[in-house]
Amino acid sequence: MRSTALFWVQHLLGSGHLRRIAAIASALSRHGIQCVVASGGMPLSHLDLGAAELVQLPPVRAADAGFSGLVDHHASPVDDQLMAQRRDLLCELVADLAPEVVVTETFPFGRRQLRHEALALLDAADALAKPSLTVCSVRDILEQASKPERYEQMRAIAMGRYDRVMVHGDPRLVTFGDTFPFADALGERLVHTGYIAAPTVTVTDRDGPGSQExxxxxxxxxxxxxxxxxxxxxxxxxxxxxxxxxxxxxxxxxxxxxxxxxxxxxxxxxxxxxxxxxxxxxxxxxxxxxxxxxxxxxxxxxxxxxxxxxxxxxxxxxxxxxxxxxxxxxxxxxxxxxxxxxxxxxxxxxxALPHLSPGVIDLDGAERSAELLLQWMDDD
Missing domain, CATH: 3.40.50.2000 (Glycogen Phosphorylase B;)
Structure with missing residues (x-):
């Protein structure tokens, strides 16, 4: 039976969080792993998942740019019933798939408004006959926390509930410790993967749209x-x-x-x-x-x-x-x-700047993340 990886992701304003996870899931699926992406944000019309499967949870988004609250696809404030429905669907998904690895995007280093959902997912993964490997996928830089104690809460959950933390950045530019004060406490759990980028486009016609614009x-x-x-x-x-x-x-x-x-x-x-x-x-x-x-x-x-x-x-x-x-x-x-x-x-x-040179920052984060997940699944 094929190994399975379950990814949980919630985009609230833009689509970047979902696109990063889609890139990792697509890369991992090329290695023969069954990849399922549980997305809790608004559906996207064009999303490249490769061979990975998308499971759409009842969608929610940020009410405004200040993240003052969550609303559903009708722009109505979310209620307990909708959030309970999402949690139940996630837990059923874990029971059906029995994933070898569960990856949460951003949480516990963000998405605090959805912490009950994320923790329910982790509880379900831990309750399996063979508990899932738990991995956090997080971008290069954290937003500054509104309260200093939030960082300690992040650290406690990361160390208590996660086996690994993948930081999708290049430490030559910025390390996770530059914006997360307890990065050193994570020890070997923490790995920088490089940035996750779209596939490089080959330009055969330099005179097409955009030329010298x-x-x-x-x-x-x-x-x-x-x-x-x-x-x-x-x-x-x-x-x-x-x-x-x-x-x-x-x-x-x-x-x-x-x-x-x-x-x-x-x-x-x-x-x-x-x-x-x-x-x-x-x-x-x-x-x-x-x-x-x-x-x-x-x-x-x-x-x-x-x-x-x-x-x-x-x-x-x-x-x-x-x-x-x-x-x-x-x-x-x-x-x-x-x-x-x-x-x-x-x-x-x-x-007056020169064009950027290749390799200024590491852009191979999707494939590197897939390789790490494979390695950790083999070691588990």
């Missing part, structure tokens, strides 16, 4: 809108890029029409499926500093301006962008300083 990509909402508006006004203010085409990818399709009259040389459109190709061909990328966005930039070896999201107490993007700027890989423009003039100046600075 300024590519501006932003998520939806007010924050993304501010970046797009600054970009729309920055083109004539740039000393070195005012003669280039600026392509604004709006994230929210309804925003695209807002920029159609912004002037010659500006193209505004919803996000494109060939985004990786646009980055590989571009003169400069302009974006926020989320995990997946940064790995896309390095995969494409693009020169980049990064405007990290810093609202609602968020620290992760600023921490990542600061370190990348310090090593000379990107130009960072703090969100508080964003304006058409400052953005035009930052793009001029980025134009």
């Amino acid at each position: 300024v590519i501006v990509s932003a998520g939806g909402g007010a924050v993304g809108l501010a970046l797009l508006e600054a970009a729309a006004g920055a083109r004539p203010l740039s000393a070195h890029a005012s003669n280039l085409t600026w392509r604004l990818l709006t994230g929210d399709p309804s925003l695209a029409s807002s920029f159609q009259l912004s002037g010659d040389g500006i193209v505004a459109e919803p996000n494109r499926a060939d985004f990786a190709l646009l980055l590989a061909r571009c003169a400069v990328s302009v974006s926020q500093g989320g995990y997946n966005t940064i790995t896309d930039i390095f995969n494409a070896r693009a020169r980049a301006v990064v405007v990290p999201y810093g609202g609602e107490g968020e620290t992760e993007q600023t921490e990542r962008a600061t370190r990348l700027a310090r090593q000379g890989s990107i130009i960072m423009l703090p969100e508080a300083e964003l304006s058409p003039r400052s953005l035009g100046r930052a793009i001029d600075q980025a134009m």
Whole structure:
């Protein structure tokens, strides 16, 4: 009988958490392991799972960017009945699959709002005739905790309930201990895997869409809108890029029409499926500093301006962008300083950067994570 791995993941705003787990599950399934991904977030229309299977829990998402609460797919606050239904489905899944390994994404280093669900999953895995190996999958940088005691709670759960912790980052850039004060206490449980990136795109036609363009990509909402508006006004203010085409990818399709009259040389459109190709061909990328966005930039070896999201107490993007700027890989423009003039100046600075060299950061995290899981399953 094939070995089975069960992954639990909850994306609340963006889709990055689910896409990282999908990449690991896809890589592990290529080694002959049956992989099941239990997703508790809103369904995605395009998700590459390879041979892995997706089980959709009743979906919930964050009510707002401040994570003030959880809502269901009708935007109604979640109730105890829905959360109990999710827990029951997870426990039934564990009983049916008897997985050799259970992987929780982010928890216990985040997703505190879902701790009862995650702990119920771990309890079910421990109750099997042969208890599952338990592994946490967590990104490179933690958000700063609102209360210092939260870190101790994370440490206690990690040491008491988990066999391994996979940190999907490159310690040459940032170590887990840089944002988690008890990392040393985890000892050999903790392993850095490298970053999880989309497959590298081979560019055969350098003259296609995006060629020598300024590519501006932003998520939806007010924050993304501010970046797009600054970009729309920055083109004539740039000393070195005012003669280039600026392509604004709006994230929210309804925003695209807002920029159609912004002037010659500006193209505004919803996000494109060939985004990786646009980055590989571009003169400069302009974006926020989320995990997946940064790995896309390095995969494409693009020169980049990064405007990290810093609202609602968020620290992760600023921490990542600061370190990348310090090593000379990107130009960072703090969100508080964003304006058409400052953005035009930052793009001029980025134009002077060399294209990123391969291997600046380790992007082989998906395959490395799969190899580690295989090794730990063999050792168990």
